[in-house]
Amino acid sequence: MKNTYILYGSYASYYTAKTRAYLRKKGIPFVERLPSDPAFREIVRPTSGSHRIPQLMTPEGVVLQDSVAIQDFLEEQFPHLPATPKTPKQKIFVHLMELMGSEGLLRLAWLHRWMFEANFTFVKKDFGRSFKPQGSDVDLQKYGDLIADRMMSYGLPESSPSAREALDEKYKQLLSLFESHLIQHPYFLGGHPSAADYAVMGAFHAHMGRDPAGLRVMQDHGPRVFRWVENMLLPEVQSPEFHDVPVAYLADDEVPDTALAILRFIADEYGKKFVLGAMGFNQAMEKLAPQAGYPLVPDHDQPLLPSELVSYEGVETEHRTDLYAVWLTQRSQSYFHSLDATDQALALRMLGKGTLADLLGVPLTTEISRVNNRFLVA
Numbered sequence: 001m002k003n004t005y006i007l008y009g010s011y012a013s014y015y016t017a018k019t020r021a022y023l024r025k026k027g028i029p030f031v032e033r034l035p036s037d038p039a040f041r042e043i044v045r046p047t048s049g050s051h052r053i054p055q056l057m058t059p060e061g062v063v064l065q066d067s068v069a070i071q072d073f074l075e076e077q078f079p080h081l082p083a084t085p086k087t088p089k090q091k092i093f094v095h096l097m098e099l100m101g102s103e104g105l106l107r108l109a110w111l112h113r114w115m116f117e118a119n120f121t122f123v124k125k126d127f128g129r130s131f132k133p134q135g136s137d138v139d140l141q142k143y144g145d146l147i148a149d150r151m152m153s154y155g156l157p158e159s160s161p162s163a164r165e166a167l168d169e170k171y172k173q174l175l176s177l178f179e180s181h182l183i184q185h186p187y188f189l190g191g192h193p194s195a196a197d198y199a200v201m202g203a204f205h206a207h208m209g210r211d212p213a214g215l216r217v218m219q220d221h222g223p224r225v226f227r228w229v230e231n232m233l234l235p236e237v238q239s240p241e242f243h244d245v246p247v248a249y250l251a252d253d254e255v256p257d258t259a260l261a262i263l264r265f266i267a268d269e270y271g272k273k274f275v276l277g278a279m280g281f282n283q284a285m286e287k288l289a290p291q292a293g294y295p296l297v298p299d300h301d302q303p304l305l306p307s308e309l310v311s312y313e314g315v316e317t318e319h320r321t322d323l324y325a326v327w328l329t330q331r332s333q334s335y336f337h338s339l340d341a342t343d344q345a346l347a348l349r350m351l352g353k354g355t356l357a358d359l360l361g362v363p364l365t366t367e368i369s370r371v372n373n374r375f376l377v378a
Contacts (some may be wrong), residue, residue: 005030005236008040009054010130011124011210014109014202016054017100018067021205021232022198026078032055036131050301050373065301067374068328071195081237083195084245087253088343089127089350090189093198095332096108096356097188097263103325104270108174109214111208115159116213123211124148128299164177168217171208172267179266181258182224186231188259190250196259197232200230205229208268236274255350267355268340272312272328273319275355280308280321281339294377296323323375327368329359334367336360 003004007030009016023030033040035053044055047063056067056073060087064070071104075083083089113119128135131143157163181188188196208214209229216227231239237247250256290296297303323344336347351357367378 003029004059006039006057007032007054008035008037008044008057010034010127012130013053014106014206015052015067015102015103015200015377017206018198019054019056019070021193021201022067022071022083024233025193025237026074026236028074028078028081028083029236033333034130034133036133043315044301045154047374064157067102068196069200069370072342081247083193084199085189085194085249085253086201087249088253088339089253090194090249092332092347093189093255093259093263094194095335096267096351096359097323099126099194099274099328099332100263100271101196102315103274103322103328104266105174105200105203107166108170108269109119111156112171113207113211114148114156115164115167116211117159118213119211120148125211132356133157171214171217172221174262174265175225177219177258177262178228179222179224181256181262182228185244185256186228186239188262189255190249191242191245193232193343194249201232201341203227204366205232205296212375260350264352264354264356267359271359272356273322274325275358276310276312276319276331276363277311277315277321277325277360278329278359279312280305280319281323282362282365283308285312286319289361290366290377292377296377298374303375315325323368326364327375328369330364330368333360333363339365 005023005028007016007019009032011017011018020032022028035041040055044063045051048055048065050065052065054067054070055063056070058062064073071083084094113123124147125137125140126144127147128142128144131147132139135143187193194361204218204225209218209226218229227239227241238245258327286292297305303323305323307320310317310319327363336344339347348357348360351360368375369378370376
């Protein structure tokens with residue numbers, strides 16, 4: 001176990017899927033343990049102050065929680081096959097996909113899991129195995145029911161045939177766009193994965209690539225995506241389909257049109273809330289006028305701010321800002337505003353009009369940092 005990292009997570013977990021793929025593709029030595037491991041309850045959770053997975057324990061005993069924080073930490077230790085490109089267009093694409101591919105697709109994946117009864121037997125027992133891996137079927141059902149009840153208590157729309165059909169239609173549109181990309185490219189930006197690829201693993205693997213209802217749609221309508229998911233779970237970087245593609249990002253800062261089409265689709269379908277969140281955050285900070293170091297909702301590690309009345313596209317909306325999404329939004333905004341005018345113009349031309357440009361056009365007025373899994377004014 002010397003020099004080996006320990007990943008605490010679950011195969012049913014949306015965010016663990018991102019970190020597991022990252023660790024494997026980077027060749028980082030690790031073992032995986034379930035939340036039922038006594039060390040998670042006795043050491044990991046008290047150290048991090050969070051019950052959420054994934055969490056990573058380093059060989060030195062440092063505990064990290066959150067897939068993005070884990071990746072940032074490990075990038076400094078393992079620079080080979082960097083998850084974030086250095087060039088402007090590719091880097092802004094990756095930062096926006098960190099937000100849109102992960103947080104943007106979360107609702108589609110969550111609804112697709114809990115609105116299809118065909119998923120329930122598998123998903124509940126899968127959750128049960130995470131907490132009692134050697135338990136009987138009765139044990140697995142008991143723990144699975146507890147977790148499922150909590151998940152579904154967050155508020156689901158009615159699971160009508162038309163609602164499920166609409167979800168499948170959005171999923172098929174997304175699969176079609178990804179299929180078009182994977183004809184020519186093994187990953188979003190060429191010959192090795194980036195943070196953009198890891199960001200969508202929660203949706204494409206943990207939820208819609210394992211749950212029976214989503215998996216069936218993927219196999220029928222996205223066979224290339226299914227192979228991509230299989231490949232993302234392996235330590236090899238080159239798949240047999242792309243054995244002659246150089247293990248490198250595309251030259252000349254190229255972002256394929258097919259990759260941009262995926263980003264734009266996610267942003268247009270699911271990204272409006274991030275624009276509203278940036279606006280609501282700015283309004284809240286103007287009222288609060290916090291000093292550096294001020295803790296924002298310190299009792300929660302994934303907090304929402306009180307509602308703000310936000311005007312966007314001529315419509316006023318009551319919106320509660322998600323601080324975690326603001327923190328991710330800040331990454332793309334900060335990088336964009338660090339570019340010179342020429343590179344900013346190139347990035348905006350690449351992204352086109354719409355949600356993505358709007359998001360970059362609402363600069364956050366207050367910088368926040370994430371310290372000990374809580375958000376502070378920087």
